Amino acid sequence: MAYHQGYGGQGSKHRGRGPLVPPAPDPHQLFDDTSAGFPHAQGTPASGIDMGFNTLLAxxxxxxxxxxxxxxxxxxxxxxxxxxxxxxSVNRLKYFFAVDTAYVTKKLALLLFPYAHQNWEVRYSRDTPLTPRQDINAPDLYIPSMAFITYILLAGIALGLQQRFSPEVLGMCASTAFVWVIIEVLALLLSLYLVTVQSDLTPFDLLAYSGYKYVGMILAVLGGLLFGSDGYYVALAWTSCALMYFLVSVRPNMDTYSNL
Known part of the structure; x- marks a missing residue:
């Protein structure tokens, strides 16, 4: 009996093998298993990292x-x-605006006529300086801020009388004045740092004392508008001397002025 090629005879212990057919993929398997084509990694790096980290913490x-x-x-x-x-500090800023009408009137008189003032000591209550409305010698920011705004408006009036007014010029005047105030305060802070003066003065204190000059500048501009150049120079000389006397008189109290 003839047999097909590839098969042994009847009773043969070895039967021929046909072509190898790969098994059908599992329809539920999303990805092919390719792990058999790569050698198994030796060791467990993740566990080694954990052990090293635990050793570091230990x-x-x-x-x-x-x-x-x-x-x-x-x-x-x-x-x-x-x-x-x-x-x-917000509380510190509120302190500088704690003023009333009586304080503003007395402080303006003190800035313009400081020669008759005798007591320049800043008063305290339980190691805390009194508010400006309670102590005329205390610095404030209300007068400097209002004087700054008044000076800008008065400068606009003076420019208008000279036929040179324009919004751009007024804005430039305000910006220049504000920048010079900032530069002055920064220069004072740098000077105090370079000479190693032990002082509790804050930028608010320096801004208050440097802002008092606008009171004299307002008086000088008014003198120029009312009496010409002669009135301007007379008012400028008077207010300059008064401001210098005021600052020199309050200077000994600046080093002992404490913060809130």
């Missing part, structure tokens, strides 16, 4: 370094908050 020196870094960061944060509170 090191006493590492724990000390982490604790020291945390304490340094906390101290730096407290210092920054303290400095911000010192220079930009």
């Amino acid at each position: 090191d006493p020196m590492a724990n000390v370094a982490v604790a020291y870094g945390s304490s340094i960061a906390s101290q730096s944060k407290d210092i920054v908050h303290k400095e911000i509170h010192r220079f930009m």
Whole structure:
């Protein structure tokens, strides 16, 4: 009996094999299994990393370094908050605007006629300086701010009388005056730092004392408008001398002036 090629005879122990057919893929399998084509990785890197990290945390020196870094960061944060509170405290800003009509009238008279004033000491109540409405010697920001605005408006009137007024010129005048005030305060702070003067003066204090000059500038411009150049120079000389006397008189109290 003839047999098909590839098959053994009847009773043969070895039967011929036909072509290999790959098994049908599982219809529920989303991706082909390709892991058989790659050798198995030796070791477990993830577990090694975890062990190294745990060893680092278990090191006493590492724990000390982490604790020291945390304490340094906390101290730096407290210092920054303290400095911000010192220079930009809302309560401090409210203190400089605690004025009334009687204080404004007396302070303007003091700025223009300081020679008769005797007591220049800043008064305190339980280590806290009294508000401007309670102490005429206390600095304020109400008069400097109002004097600054009045000076800009008065400068606009003077320019209008000279036929030189325009919104651009008025805006330039206001911007220039404001920039010079900032430069003056920064220069004072830098001077205090370079000469290492131990003072509790804040930028608000320096802004208040430097802003009082606008009172004299207003009087000088009014003198020029009413009496010409002679009135301008007379008023300028008087207010300049009065302001210098005022600042020299309050200077000894600046070093002992404390913050709120």
